[in-house]
Each structure stands twice: as C-alpha cells, then as structure tokens.
Amino acid sequence: MMPLPQSWYLRDAAQVARELLGTHICRGRVVLRVTEVEAYLGPDDSACHTSRGRTARNAPMWGPGGHAYIYLCYGMHNMLNVVTGDGDGAAVLIRSCEVVRGLPLVLQRRGAQQGPGLLAGPGKVGQALDLSTALSGHALFTRGGLTLHWGTPATCILAGRRVGIDYAQPRDRNALLRFADADSSAVTRRRELGSLSRGPAA
C-alpha cells in the first residue's frame, strides 16, 4: 500500500480538494476516509493564512505540495491541511472524515459515541488522529507517521462557502471552495451545500 505520489499534490488547490474526497488518511492503526474539505488558494485569497505574508507558522504552505500544514486553533484544536501546488502558498483543510479502521481508538480519543457527527469538524479529525503542531511540515507521500492513500472516491460532490472566515473579503467569503461527499453523513452544515455544478441551494 503506497502513499499517493508527491506529483499528485502539485496542482491547483480547488482541483486537489475535490479529488481529496474519498482518500484515506493513515496514522498508526487509524485510517480515515475524507468526506469534507476546504480549498485555500494562496496569498491573493484573503481567507488564506498566507494572505498576510510568510510567518514561522505558515512556512510549510510556501513549500512544495504533499506536506502537512498543522496549526492550533482556539487554543485546543489541531487543524490538518494538505499543502498543494509548488510555492503557491495554498492548501486544503480536512474538515470531516469517516472511520475506516481503528474505531475503538478513535472513540477513546474523541471521548464520544459512534454516530454521524463523530468526525464532522476539523478539530475532531485532528483529535482522532492525535495530531499536534510538531507534525506540521511532515511529508504525506513517504511511508510512516502520517500518510495519504487512494481510497473510495465520491460519486457525487456538494459545494458551498467556506466556514469561519468572516474576516475575509466578500468575494472570498462567497467563493464555492468547500466540497463534500454527497453520500456521506459525516459533513458539517449540510443544508448550506448545493450540487457542485449548480452551486448552493437557497
């Protein structure tokens, strides 16, 4: 079982984001299937962390794709992003997942019961994978630690606006850069999503 090659990541963030749906994240004995993501396009995207320049924290985003960018949010949530392109300052946030393997360990780490909301939300994904900022910059395309593999792609994709970016410009707040597997119940704020081709409902 080989991880996806680095070349797979060296493309536009929105494109990688859609193809990321259905892939498998492997960490120790836990395997998760990605069901919801958000694309952050680079310095020109006011919602993106790189839009306010290079810092020690966002350094991995300025490098080549295929590496993790992990940061601490609200003092307690470790958010997992996948760097895309090459020097683009772009990445894809992993927002929700389904458990493929290692359910007992995931339940223990989450301190929750099994259900559709178990891994719906980026903080929950970070907790289930036992992530920390020490793993930021880790290569996802080489064996060991934290890797990304081919899985079961989504047959139907939903799209909508990104969550929690009220500080961004209206154009970037309204961009349809959140994507989800239409056939999964592990998705946040589902009613705000529409079909990919037709845009969000309401």
Next chain:
DNA sequence: AGAGTGATGTTCT
C-alpha cells in the same frame, strides 16, 4: 432548530 457562551493557548501586531 437556533442563539449564546466559555474553554484554551499560540501567533502576530
């Protein structure tokens, strides 16, 4: 179903 709120700590101004 929806609004409100406290927890918690690193990063950047």
Next chain:
DNA sequence: GAACATCACTCTA
C-alpha cells in the same frame, strides 16, 4: 492585547 479556518454545552422555542 486581540484575534483565531472550533467544540460542546446550555438555554429558549
């Protein structure tokens, strides 16, 4: 010192 790509819990309906 403010902001922060959140979560879980408590109300009110």
